[in-house]
Amino acid sequence: MAESERGERIPFMQRVLDNxxxxxxxxxxxxxxxxxxxxxxxxxxxxIAD
Amino acid sequence: MATASxxxxxxxGIAARFRTCPVTRLRVDLAAERLIKxxxxxxxxxxAIGGLMGLLVALTRWPAVHLxxxxxxxxxxxxxxxxxxxxxxxxxxxxxxxxxxAVLLNCRLATPRLAWAGFGLMVMGALLTDWAVLQxxxxxxxxxxxxxxxxxxxxxxLILFAVGALVGCAVFFGTLVIAREERTYxxxxxxxxxxxxxxxxxxxxxxxxxxxxxxxTWLWSLGYIGHIDxxxxxxxxxxxxxxxxxxNVSAHVAVWYAIAAILLGAKPLSEKVSRTxxxxxxxxxxxxxxxxxxxxxxLSAEWKVFNTSYALYLAVLGSMIHGMTxxxxxxxxxxxxxxxxxxxxxxxxAPWDNPAFAGMFLSLVMFGFIGGISGVVLGTEQLxxxxxxxxxxxxxxxxxxxxxxxxxxxxxxxxVLPLIFRRRVIWPTLAKWQPYLFGIGAAGISLxxxxxxxxxxxxxxxxxxxxxxxxxxxxxxxAYLMLGLNGLFALLAxxxxxxxxxVTVGTVLFGEKVTExxxxxxxxxxxxxxxxxxxxxxxxxxxxxxxxHLPGTYVLVxxxxxxxxxxxxxxxxxxxxxxxxx
Numbered sequence: 001m002a003e004s005e006r007g008e009r010i011p012f013m014q015r016v017l018d019n020x021x022x023x024x025x026x027x028x029x030x031x032x033x034x035x036x037x038x039x040x041x042x043x044x045x046x047x048i049a050d
Numbered sequence: 051m052a053t054a055s056x057x058x059x060x061x062x063g064i065a066a067r068f069r070t071c072p073v074t075r076l077r078v079d080l081a082a083e084r085l086i087k088x089x090x091x092x093x094x095x096x097x098a099i100g101g102l103m104g105l106l107v108a109l110t111r112w113p114a115v116h117l118x119x120x121x122x123x124x125x126x127x128x129x130x131x132x133x134x135x136x137x138x139x140x141x142x143x144x145x146x147x148x149x150x151x152a153v154l155l156n157c158r159l160a161t162p163r164l165a166w167a168g169f170g171l172m173v174m175g176a177l178l179t180d181w182a183v184l185q186x187x188x189x190x191x192x193x194x195x196x197x198x199x200x201x202x203x204x205x206x207x208l209i210l211f212a213v214g215a216l217v218g219c220a221v222f223f224g225t226l227v228i229a230r231e232e233r234t235y236x237x238x239x240x241x242x243x244x245x246x247x248x249x250x251x252x253x254x255x256x257x258x259x260x261x262x263x264x265x266x267t268w269l270w271s272l273g274y275i276g277h278i279d280x281x282x283x284x285x286x287x288x289x290x291x292x293x294x295x296x297x298n299v300s301a302h303v304a305v306w307y308a309i310a311a312i313l314l315g316a317k318p319l320s321e322k323v324s325r326t327x328x329x330x331x332x333x334x335x336x337x338x339x340x341x342x343x344x345x346x347x348x349l350s351a352e353w354k355v356f357n358t359s360y361a362l363y364l365a366v367l368g369s370m371i372h373g374m375t376x377x378x379x380x381x382x383x384x385x386x387x388x389x390x391x392x393x394x395x396x397x398x399x400a401p402w403d404n405p406a407f408a409g410m411f412l413s414l415v416m417f418g419f420i421g422g423i424s425g426v427v428l429g430t431e432q433l434x435x436x437x438x439x440x441x442x443x444x445x446x447x448x449x450x451x452x453x454x455x456x457x458x459x460x461x462x463x464x465x466v467l468p469l470i471f472r473r474r475v476i477w478p479t480l481a482k483w484q485p486y487l488f489g490i491g492a493a494g495i496s497l498x499x500x501x502x503x504x505x506x507x508x509x510x511x512x513x514x515x516x517x518x519x520x521x522x523x524x525x526x527x528x529a530y531l532m533l534g535l536n537g538l539f540a541l542l543a544x545x546x547x548x549x550x551x552x553v554t555v556g557t558v559l560f561g562e563k564v565t566e567x568x569x570x571x572x573x574x575x576x577x578x579x580x581x582x583x584x585x586x587x588x589x590x591x592x593x594x595x596x597x598x599h600l601p602g603t604y605v606l607v608x609x610x611x612x613x614x615x616x617x618x619x620x621x622x623x624x625x626x627x628x629x630x631x632x
Contacts, residue, residue, distance in 0.1 A: 017325050018238050020226050020247050023332055027251035028258065031289070031336035035357055036259070039285045039340075039349060046281075046348045 066158035072569040081162035082152035093141035100133025101547040112537030123512040124189040131192025137176045144218040150246030151225035157234040160224030168217030175211030196278045205268035245304025248328040259289030292339040302458035309410040315585025316383035321594040330368035337361045344434040358429040378603040387577040404574040409461025409485035421449030442503025449496035468572035473561030488546025494539025502532035
């Protein structure tokens with residue numbers, strides 16, 4: 001459990017919000033999966049006209 | 051001790067020159083300061099170019115004037131979109147990233163040389179793209195949908211610009227690491243820095259999406275790739291095209307908090323709540339890209355509805371939280387500053403003569419009422435069908451990017467000039483009127499385009515009379531009125547824009563030097579208690595206001611909700627009339 005210099009327990013959400021690289025990962029991964037990858041999968045499944 | 055050339059500080063074994071800001075008492079790395087200046091100057095230059103092009107677009111859409119022929123119109127429209135939606139905004143945002151990291155965290159900027167290289171790439175890329183459009187063979191508009199093909203330099207310029215901006219983001223994240231390693235701040239970063247982190251994260255997704263689609267499109271324009279799928283292009287391109295505007299939202303919300311802190315000594319009502327609102331942006335705001343694809347038959351209803359009507363609403367929740375906490379923090383600060391009478395004394399006696407405050411508050415109101423509400427309507431799949439690809443879309447993004455972001459950045463400029471350029475604003479009377487002229491002009495542009503779009507006027511056609519079409523169509527007379535009013539308000543916004551450029555350039559070149567003695571006065575009118583107590587230093591601190599009673603803010607938020615609900619349901623009524631069931 002992470003603790004501050006004064007020995008106080010740092011809440012989980014504060015640790016998340018204090019970690020810019022975790023936020024960077026979430027902020028890139030979520031739209032990449034939900035918007036781009038999901039969208040591309042749907043486009044690749046469109047049948048090609050004869 | 052602050053000196054003209056700055057004191058030498060050695061942090062982590064690396065020397066950097068600093069000065070101490072006489073207003074905020076923050077230590078300013080002179081290398082970061084030079085980069086902030088360079089990016090801000092470049093931003094204003096591209097705003098001037100893009101703004102002029104915008105006036106030409108509006109004068110052509112004005113049926114009574116109809117200034118340009120179709121060829122020139124699309125060339126000018128392309129330049130307008132690129133210069134204001136990408137170049138002006140992103141140069142200014144890079145300046146904000148350096149300010150929110152090196153300055154607010156009291157530390158040196160990571161790798162200034164790399165930052166200069168990034169700046170060089172951005173300038174080179176922007177000029178190359180503009181040059182390509184001026185050649186006349188790249189009038190593909192901002193969206194540059196394939197199979198329309200621009201010259202290879204058009205895409206190469208955008209790629210260079212994106213790489214430069216990505217370098218700027220890397221320098222920003224590197225500076226955060228330095229600040230943490232060298233313990234230049236305690237606890238969590240200030241809220242303004244957290245807003246900048248949000249903007250930088252969205253910028254990384256934006257630039258990555260741009261690279262994924264623009265590099266193959268560049269190769270296609272060179273003949274190395276035979277085919278680019280049109281729908282795939284649109285999907286990935288909007289990951290850049292729309293997300294670039296989400297960088298703006300995060301950045302201008304951070305700017306609202308910064309201006310309120312510097313001028314009024316305002317603290318966020320709750321750090322937790324405001325940071326959670328930014329966190330919702332990080333997770334969900336980029337998904338709004340999907341609203342541009344809501345009428346594409348190749349994508350499922352599940353994809354559309356999840357990305358817009360489910361996930362996007364969580365980002366809208368974030369905006370509504372900021373829409374309450376920003377005026378709430380201003381009210382709390384003003385009541386602390388002594389304006390305690392009645393419900394609205396805090397607002398009536400706010401420093402409306404200060405262009406930084408006036409621009410910020412107008413931006414807040416207009417972003418929420420015009421850009422925000424219209425964005426939710428556009429993001430609703432059923433309602434979107436009524437105004438998709440009409441002038442409603444530019445009406446919406448002029449409400450967000452012009453009335454919201456551009457006005458907020460203009461407002462911040464009036465603090466950047468004395469704090470970073472260390473020049474006192476010349477022509478303070480003109481500066482005082484500038485945000486009102488520009489803001490009212492921008493609001494009119496947005497509202498009348500929203501109106502014309504609701505009447506079905508298309509967004510990309512240069513001639514509302516459709517004089518060269520095989521099948522004629524008569525729009526309602528009100529549509530002509532809307533476009534005429536759009537032109538008039540564009541003239542008003544142009545006057546405001548010209549004043550901004552004149553005051554900014556004039557101040558940088560001829561403004562009185564700011565010293566320790568006149569530094570506070572150089573910020574313009576502000577509450578006496580803030581000036582006496584050094585309240586501006588709040589911008590670099592972490593910590594919330596706590597529980598306070600905010601009757602004025604509750605009323606303002608109530609008015610917003612009523613307007614939101616009424617407008618939303620009026621559009622459902624329009625939809626029911628469009629397709630009668632009986």
